[in-house]
Amino acid sequence: MTRPNTILEIKDLHVGINDKPILQGLDLKLEKGKVHALMGPNGSGKSTLANLLARKEDYVVTSGHIQYLGEDLLTLSPEEAAWKGVFLSFQYPVSIPGVTNIQFLKSALNATLKAQGKPVLDAMDFLKIVKDKMAALEMPEALLYRFVNDGFSGGEKKRNEILQMSLLEPTLAILDETDSGLDIDALKAVATGINALRNENRAILLITHYQRLLSYIEPDFVHVLSNGKIIKSGDKSLALELEEKGYAWL
Amino acid sequence: MTSSTDLNKLLDREYQAGFVTDIESDTVPPGLNEDTIRLISAKKKEPSFMLEWRLKAYAYWLTLKEPDWARLNIAPIDYQKIIYYSAPKTKKALNSLDELDPELLKTYEKLGIPLREQERLNGIAIDAVFDSVSVATTFKEKLASKGIIFCAFSEAVREHPELIKKYLGTVVPYTDNFFAALNAAVFTDGSFCYIPKGVCCPMELSTYFRINAVATGQFERTLIIAEEDSVVSYLEGCTAPMRDENQLHAAVVELIAHHRARIKYSTVQNWYPGDKEGKGGIYNFVTKRGLCAGVGSKISWTQVETGSAITWKYPSVILQGDYSVGEFYSVALTNHYQQADTGTKMIHIGSHTKSTILAKGISAGHGQNNYRGLVDIKRKAKHAQNYTQCDSLLLGNHCGAHTFPYIEVKNQSAKIEHEATTGKISEDQLFYCRQRGINAEDAISMIVNGFCKQVFKELPMEFAVEAQKLLAVSLEGSIG
Numbered sequence: 001m002t003r004p005n006t007i008l009e010i011k012d013l014h015v016g017i018n019d020k021p022i023l024q025g026l027d028l029k030l031e032k033g034k035v036h037a038l039m040g041p042n043g044s045g046k047s048t049l050a051n052l053l054a055r056k057e058d059y060v061v062t063s064g065h066i067q068y069l070g071e072d073l074l075t076l077s078p079e080e081a082a083w084k085g086v087f088l089s090f091q092y093p094v095s096i097p098g099v100t101n102i103q104f105l106k107s108a109l110n111a112t113l114k115a116q117g118k119p120v121l122d123a124m125d126f127l128k129i130v131k132d133k134m135a136a137l138e139m140p141e142a143l144l145y146r147f148v149n150d151g152f153s154g155g156e157k158k159r160n161e162i163l164q165m166s167l168l169e170p171t172l173a174i175l176d177e178t179d180s181g182l183d184i185d186a187l188k189a190v191a192t193g194i195n196a197l198r199n200e201n202r203a204i205l206l207i208t209h210y211q212r213l214l215s216y217i218e219p220d221f222v223h224v225l226s227n228g229k230i231i232k233s234g235d236k237s238l239a240l241e242l243e244e245k246g247y248a249w250l
Numbered sequence: 251m252t253s254s255t256d257l258n259k260l261l262d263r264e265y266q267a268g269f270v271t272d273i274e275s276d277t278v279p280p281g282l283n284e285d286t287i288r289l290i291s292a293k294k295k296e297p298s299f300m301l302e303w304r305l306k307a308y309a310y311w312l313t314l315k316e317p318d319w320a321r322l323n324i325a326p327i328d329y330q331k332i333i334y335y336s337a338p339k340t341k342k343a344l345n346s347l348d349e350l351d352p353e354l355l356k357t358y359e360k361l362g363i364p365l366r367e368q369e370r371l372n373g374i375a376i377d378a379v380f381d382s383v384s385v386a387t388t389f390k391e392k393l394a395s396k397g398i399i400f401c402a403f404s405e406a407v408r409e410h411p412e413l414i415k416k417y418l419g420t421v422v423p424y425t426d427n428f429f430a431a432l433n434a435a436v437f438t439d440g441s442f443c444y445i446p447k448g449v450c451c452p453m454e455l456s457t458y459f460r461i462n463a464v465a466t467g468q469f470e471r472t473l474i475i476a477e478e479d480s481v482v483s484y485l486e487g488c489t490a491p492m493r494d495e496n497q498l499h500a501a502v503v504e505l506i507a508h509h510r511a512r513i514k515y516s517t518v519q520n521w522y523p524g525d526k527e528g529k530g531g532i533y534n535f536v537t538k539r540g541l542c543a544g545v546g547s548k549i550s551w552t553q554v555e556t557g558s559a560i561t562w563k564y565p566s567v568i569l570q571g572d573y574s575v576g577e578f579y580s581v582a583l584t585n586h587y588q589q590a591d592t593g594t595k596m597i598h599i600g601s602h603t604k605s606t607i608l609a610k611g612i613s614a615g616h617g618q619n620n621y622r623g624l625v626d627i628k629r630k631a632k633h634a635q636n637y638t639q640c641d642s643l644l645l646g647n648h649c650g651a652h653t654f655p656y657i658e659v660k661n662q663s664a665k666i667e668h669e670a671t672t673g674k675i676s677e678d679q680l681f682y683c684r685q686r687g688i689n690a691e692d693a694i695s696m697i698v699n700g701f702c703k704q705v706f707k708e709l710p711m712e713f714a715v716e717a718q719k720l721l722a723v724s725l726e727g728s729i730g
Contacts, residue, residue: 054685078684088685094678098700107696108686115687147700164686 005032007172007203008053008073013064015045015052015228022048024228026064030172033200037214037239038207040225041247046207047091049225050176053205054088055081069171083115085171089161089178096148101160104148105130109167133166137193155186162193173197174205179213191216211243224250277336282329284308287435290335294404294438297411307424307434314428320562320591321620321652324533332498334436334469389453399444400455403471406442413444417475421504421541421568429500429562430537433469437502440470445480445511454710456485472503476511478544483514483710497522499558501536509544509571514552516709517565518717521557528587528616531559538565539595542574542603550577551594552708554717559588564622566595569603569631576605579708583721584617584649593623593654598631598664607638610702612721613649622654627664634664642672643701645694673701695721 008030015023022045030036040046052059053066055078066073073081096104110120121129134141137159149157158178165173175194179187194217198204206219214222214236222238223230224247231250232238278289287308291301316327393400399410407414424434441457457472476482499521507513515538524531534557540549551565567576578594596605611619625636642651653670675697683693699706699718706714 054681056681078681079687079689082685082687090682090685094676094682096679096682096697096700097673098703099696100700103696103700104683104686104688107688107692108683111689111692112687168686 006030007032007069009065009067011065011067013066014062015048015059015064016062017048017059021062022059022228023052026225026229028223028230030203030205031220032203033198034220035198035204035206035217037219037222037236038205038225039209039222039239039242042209044225045228046225047176050088050174050205050207053081053172053174054078054086079111079115082168083112085169087165087168087170087173089158089165089173089175091176091178091180093149093152093157093161095150095152097150099148100145101148102127102130102144105144105164105167108164112168130163130167133163136166136196137163138189139163154181155183155189158182158186158190159193162190162197166193166197171201172203172205174207176207177209178206179208179210187213188216211239214239226250277333280331280333282308282332282334282436286334290436290438293335293337294407296404296407299411299415300407303418303424304435307431308436310425311428311431311435314431316428320622321618321654322560322562322589322591324560327498327533329432335438337438393451393453396449396452397446398449398451399442401442403440403442403473404438406473410442410444413475414442414473417473417504417506419504421506421539422502422537426537429535430502433471433500433502433537437469437471440472440501441474441486442472443474443482443484445474445476445482447477448479449477450480451482454483454485456487458487468497468499468501470501472501474503474505474513474515476505476507476513476547478509478511480508481512483516485516485518485710487518487520497531498533498535501538503536503538503565505540505549507540507542507544507547507549507574510546511544512548512550513540514550515540515565517551517553517555518709518720519553519555519557519561520720522559523557523586523588524559526586526615528559531588532557534558534561534563536563538563539568540566540576541568542571542576542600544574545571545600546573547571548575548577550575550579550708552577552579552705553581553592554705554709554720555580555582555590555592556720558590561588561590561592563592564594566597566624567605568597568599569605569634570599571603572600573602573604574600575603577708578605578607578609578623579705580609581612581702581705581717581721582610582619582621583612584614584619586615586617588615589618589620591620591622593621595624595626596636598625598627598634598636601630601632602634603631604635605637607636607640608704609638609640610705611640611642611651612645612698612701613642613651614645615649617649618652619650620652620654622656624656624658625666626656627659627661627666629660631661632663634661636664636666638666638668640668640670641701642670643698644672644674 006029010026010028013023013026038046055076061074106126113120131141139159143156149160152160178190182190206217219236222234222236224232226247284305287304291304422430424431443455445451474484505513505515521532521534542549549567553565555561565578569576576596582590582592584590593609594607607623609621611621613619621640627634638655640653644651651672655668657666659666675694680690680693684690698721706717709717
């Protein structure tokens with residue numbers, strides 16, 4: 001039985017790519033208002049899970065289910081999943097030369113609002129909202145008029161991802177190694193941004209290799225993914241234990 | 251399943267202008283010989299100098315071979331199977347649009363060019379060419395009050411023979427190339443436009459070309475003369491029904507700009523491109539050239555090429571007058587099995603002449619897109635300048651983009667710059683957009699439009715919007 005505060009429930013999920021099995025019997029439940037950290041060694045399937053949840057179509061699901069807000073997530077296209085509140089902060093956000101950031105952000109927000117049956121924003125209203133959100137993330141306005149992620153520094157890219165998250169207000173936010181490639185100041189700023197987006201209706205899945213990020217964003221749960229399965233779940237103390245002992249003891 | 255299938259679906263929409271108008275036409279039998287040419291000339295009630303010129307061109311054409319230097323794969327053309335003249339039957343000469351066959355008005359309405367509305371609302375003067383004849387020209391009187399002549403080419407031959415005699419073939423002589431010679435022999439209609447000294451044309455002039463009849467070639471000729479200190483902006487659009495066989499369109503456009511005159515010539519080309527397997531479609535073999543004859547004159551070509559099975563055209567500028575300026579802005583898109591070999595020639599003769607080339611090629615499906623351009627700085631062209639930028643965008647793995655820039659410099663003081671880039675819309679970019687709620691179709695359109703922005707901003711406003719839409723439609727169903 002899915003409890004009313006469950007946002008996402010994955011049962012016995014088996015997923016492969018090019019005949020190579022990656023997720024092998026994964027079970028995971030994400031709850032409203034909670035931050036779930038997902039840790040695990042390289043190649044354990046963390047990014048596969050993140051991309052699959054965002055409905056990237058490169059994967060073959062051989063068995064298992066994913067229920068998202070009571071609906072079969074695997075039947076949704078990437079944009080449908082986005083409209084229903086699934087957001088992925090990419091580990092490596094791509095650049096889109098020729099398309100300005102402001103045009104991209106406005107198209108994304110208005111496409112989502114439209115699909116949700118809400119009124120779309122005109123240029124003035126949008127500009128006001130985006131400027132407020134950028135100020136909160138300490139992003140210079142000039143980034144609006146550059147091409148999407150084109151020539152952005154690592155920190156600018158990740159901040160731009162969090163900006164999109166704050167604009168789109170997702171129900172399920174998946175943050176794939178948001179800490180990678182950031183210096184300590186950028187890490188703090190991004191973490192502050194993410195913390196500001198914690199709320200009681202939203203679940204956050206925080207994928208990371210390191211405890212470092214978790215000392216800025218305190219998780220409610222920590223899950224360890226290894227060989228395509230969750231092998232251990234616990235509270236934030238589990239992350240500290242992993243930091244000290246590595247994954248081998250599990 | 252991979253995400254490239256989404257791209258596949260997307261790039262597959264049908265050609266929107268592919269219908270046929272059921273209209274009675276006056277058509278000559280297929281085939282080309284002196285009698286065909288005499289018949290065309292007689293039907294047009296042409297003065298004898300015109301017929302003589304046509305026959306000379308025909309005799310010269312017989313000595314030529316089709317050019318094969320372009321990077322194009324052209325199925326052989328049987329010139330004896332082409333119908334060289336087809337015209338909608340009309341009872342008498344038209345005095346206004348009200349007398350035009352309602353079927354024809356409907357055709358242009360279906361194409362999104364409601365002649366009546368354009369007349370009333372947009373203030374754009376239109377010459378509508380249907381198969382071999384011009385069927386309607388709007389705003390004639392208003393233009394005439396400023397001394398501007400804007401009419402069908404065949405009418406100009408009858409009404410203004412002195413201008414035709416003076417200028418016809420001066421920029422593109424019939425000896426220029428195979429298709430220019432063929433055009434000179436058999437051209438049937440087109441637009442003529444004359445802007446007197448010191449006049450700034452108060453509205454956009456536009457010609458809309460439509461091939462309707464089966465097995466018909468369209469050979470039109472456009473001649474624009476801008477006298478000293480005059481200004482004109484001209485736009486042409488083109489469509490054709492979907493047919494299984496290839497149809498030939500071999501046009502010639504000549505522009506002449508006298509001292510300080512400015513001509514802006516924009517094309518939105520949407521000839522039928524053939525089906526998804528590459529069957530049918532228009533062969534668009536066109537010679538376009540402008541002569542900056544006067545000091546400080548300027549000719550600017552802007553083209554958006556989305557249609558045709560094969561495009562072979564190089565709108566060029568001869569920069570003869572000192573301080574004259576030539577510009578070429580181009581977006582060429584090839585999808586499915588379309589091929590394009592297009593670009594420009596900038597011939598610098600006068601001193602301090604300046605040219606700008608900005609070419610954007612987009613290839614999708616199995617499309618092949620070639621940019622071919624010549625920048626020729628002659629010996630006496632002191633302090634000539636050229637800036638060239640060629641960018642290619644690829645969608646998918648089966649298409650191609652090729653750039654052939656030729657630069658010849660015979661004067662040391664010239665300044666030449668050339669930049670080229672090639673990029674690709676990746677699955678990752680598409681997934682990124684879709685993850686943010688932008689569907690694949692809108693994402694491709696957004697990326698492609700971003701790529702073309704610099705060129706679109708050169709188009710007259712109304713047409714920039716149209717070009718964006720056209721590009722989105724033409725891209726539906728690409729990549730694989």
